[in-house]
Amino acid sequence: MKRRLTALLLTLGLVSGLAACGTTAQTTPAPTGEVPTANDPGAAYESFLSAASADYAYDVALELSTNPDFFNSELGGRNAGSDAEHATADYLAGLMEEIGLTDVEKAAADCDRWQFNGASLTVDGEAYTVYSYATASTPAEGLTAEIVYVGDGTMWDYEGLDVTGKIVLIDIDQRNNWWITYPMLEAQYQGAAAILAANVGGFAQVADDALNCQDICGPTAIPTLSIGLADSQAIQARLADGPVTATLVVDNEVSEDGTTYNILGRIPGKSSDYQIIVGGHYDVHFTGFQDDNCAVGLVLAMAKGMIDSGYQPENDIVFCLHGAEEWGSSYTQYDWTVGAWEMINNVHPEWVGKTLAFLNFELPAYEFDTYTSTYSAPEMYAMLNYFANEYPYSPDPEGCFPDGVLTEGYQTYTYSDDFSYYAAGVPSTVNGFLLQKDMETVFPFYVDIYHSQYDTPDTYNGAVMDFNLKYYGALAMYIDQTPALYLDFTAQYDRILSSMDEALMAEAGVDVEAYKAALEELRIAAQDMADQVKQVNDDYAAAVAEGDTAAMAKLWAQGRELTAKNLTAFQFAQKNLLGLMYERPIVPHEAPQENIQLCRDIIACLETGDVATAVDEYAWTVNNVLEWYAMYFSPEVIAIQDDMLWGEDNQDNLYWGTDIGFTKADVDAATRSLFVRYEETGGDFTQEIAVYEAAIRAQTQILADLGAKETQAMIDLSALLG
Known part of the structure; x- marks a missing residue:
């Protein structure tokens, strides 16, 4: 306490x-804005506390997770530069204007475009459910070929096999072994026409029909799809009786000429010399309730709470929802958080010179453990420790995280948008969504549910959403009201x-x-x-x-x-x-x-x-x-x-x-x-x-x-x- x-x-x-925490460009302007008046920070926070609504955040997340207008296929998918991502961008810009944010902008950024429209796998008239990665399509009429099971899909598993023109079926554990990129490229090198991967460990372990999608750190290559473990085993049972021929249809659009949109609006400060950014990403795999529709809801709820409470910040507070986070480019090892990287490096590089902090959010409505934390740049550890443990207006968790907020200092990792800003020179944070306090072991959510069709509203924890909304809202206000950046x-x-x-x-x-x-x-x-x-x-x-x-x-x-x-x-x-x-x-x-x-x-x-x-x-x-x-x-x-x-x-x-x-x-x-x-x-x-x-x-x-x-x-x- x-x-x-x-x-x-x-x-x-x-x-x-x-x-507050911040960064700078090499030409930081001299401050020209008003000197803050002697407002009571406690009164400002209490007003925000009363106005901020976790219910509003939930409603936004639910709409984004259930409205078919915001997905490209029946299984979901709102991918970089796709029609669904663009439709969602329009919707979010409208919400920002409705809330009362000013200077609402759809900031265009370059990306590779990926639109997954759907896929099917049929064996002897029986249909199997599959979900695609950002890879090649089949011809419109589909690919009809023999299926060959090749174990883990390593080079050693192909010894003595001829898979030329065939569909290979593999087992994969993308946590303990390798990303799908490697068996995909091996299958292509061995002459296969397509690859199906069943998650035997690592991800999507919640059920034997769970599908999974990660980014492809590689070229477009051959059609690459996730198949449920039960379906994979059923096909393997068929193979035991002799050759099996299947028809695979994959409708993917992957190209290099895409555009993603980062949606932003602001609450003007008394001075615009500096700003604070609050953000999350709105592209998703499947329907993505936690990852990251809940973050979108939280960001907008924070903006609405500040506006409804009448809060006038000392600095601009920018609310920015990024596209192309899950994937945004082919033929690179660093193909995620592309929208955010483009934003801070090419679209608004001047932000590096004026941003006190970027507060990013991932999966902010799930109780991962008995505690929570904030990952950040190391230079922010002391400020976050003070805010959590000393500052009188930072809220304690209620109804969640009974062991509170840990503040030993946790360096931000490379798996979310904040790292793109951090590497560019912006002090950045993200809520503790991924790694346990040892900073090595992931939370069980990632083994079971992450990037699968099971990331649904059933995972929602209202107390966690309410806490993150109010805790990080208070953090933004604290940074805003402090004269010297620490x-x-x-x-x-x-x-x-x-x-x-x-x-x-x-x-x-x-x-x-x-x-x-x-x-x-x-x-x-x-x-x-x-x-x-x-x-x-x-x-x-x-x-x-x-x-x-x-x-x-x-x-x-x-x-x-x-x-x-x-x-x-x-x-x-x-x-x-x-x-x-x-x-x-x-x-x-x-x-x-x-x-x-x-x-x-x-x-x-x-x-x-x-x-x-x-x-x-x-x-x-x-x-x-x-x-x-x-x-x-x-x-x-x-x-x-x-x-x-x-x-x-x-x-x-x-x-x-x-x-x-x-x-x-x-x-x-x-x-x-x-x-x-x-x-x-x-x-x-x-x-x-x-x-x-x-x-x-x-x-x-x-x-x-x-x-x-x-x-x-x-x-x-x-x-x-x-």
Whole structure:
């Protein structure tokens, strides 16, 4: 429970009003708006609390989940650039105008278009239900071909089989094994005409007729469909009696010339120098009640609650509903959150210079566990901790999350729109919708229901919707009313410090003493900035309590100067100190550092002839598990994977992975060799060791270069803060 006594202390100006979170472009304008009047934040919040309606949010979500006008097929689907997405965009723009938002806009953004109109599978007159991925169509009359069951669909499963022109049927676990991309590309390489995948684990485990759809991180390839486990097993039973011929019809429209719309409206602030963005996405797989129609309802309900309560913000509050989140581009490893990436990078790049925070929402009406949390940029941890545990007007959960809001600090991951904004330099949050507090294990919802036809209104929890609506509405108002933006860069210090393997970095040639000195300089500068922000906000609270408008004006201006510095520093930090190892956010030097250590561990095993341990413990985790795929899929398939990530002609197709990826350790040949030789004992692994040694040399140079770059980046970041 937060200390409600702080309500009185805040009035007296004795508690720090920790500031909002933000980002900046390099040309932040000088503040020109009004100085806030001494409004009572408690009264403003109570008015919002009374006006905000979870019922309104539910009604919007229900309409979006049940009205056939908003779907492309009988099974649903509101995909990037499709007719259904466009119809929904028109509807949402109308709701924004009806609520009373100003400057309502359908902001067009480029995407690949995917419209799934329907599909059917017929075997001897019996129909089976299937759902398509963003892949190729069959001819209009369909594809009639023999079905062949090929197990997991790896290259090893095709040995001795001729699947040319046939439909392959596979089992898949997209959580513990691989995305559908890999068996799809393997099937295409082996000559198959189409592929059907049944989820034997990982996703869609709620029922044996559950279908599932994830994004396709790859080319359009061949028709690729999800089939229920029970139907797959029924077909396999038929195969036991002899060849089975089926007719598959897939009506998909996938093209590169699509347009998605990001729908936005605003509540004008007393000043428009800065803004807060509140958002979610409105494209869905199937009918998508939780993911993400409930978020759309919440965003609009928050806007309506603020307007109906008469709240006049200090800064603009922008409500933005993004398209093309689930999928938005072919032939890329980073094909999701395309609408949001386009918005912040191409449609409104100036937002990076004026956005204090982006509050994003995913699946906000489901009780995942006994607790909840907020994922965010590390620089926002302190602010979120203060808001949840100290700020007198942040609500506690009622009727849900009995263990409350956890605030240990959880770095936002790459699976939602907030990461696109974060990587661009906007401080961003999202409600704790995916990973448990260990930040590794997903909630059971994702194993059972996620991206299946079972994501329906039956999953609704009104108490969770009500809490998220009011909690994050209060957070937006708190950020709005605080004069100095508080981004605690000591969290960046902690992040970098924990990433270091000093001995390995020194051995690679990094000047570790210089690196540590730059890091310590960053810590001092970050702490000094935090102290300045605290002082300004404390003094401002005291001026408000005393009604000293002259002091308020002076302190508000001082706070905005600190805000501009923090925004500039935040953007710089992400451009220079945020990296990706496949999908995992890292400090850039962690990639070569990790690969070097893994290669050394593998060599140590091979020198003793222990190939099993080398494979089981180390080899498959090189390159952030990309070598796992190399063990099971043909080199031609892995070549496509690599071209999507590192191909010279595909670097403009990386979206939120642009310029922050890692350099792969070139060990695929050794990985496959060790997998084949897994059961050998005491063998000669000289050739494989040579591959890993070469990779170590290459990665060592990369580590040395990154160490030097990060050292200079920390020095420059300290200067920006100072």
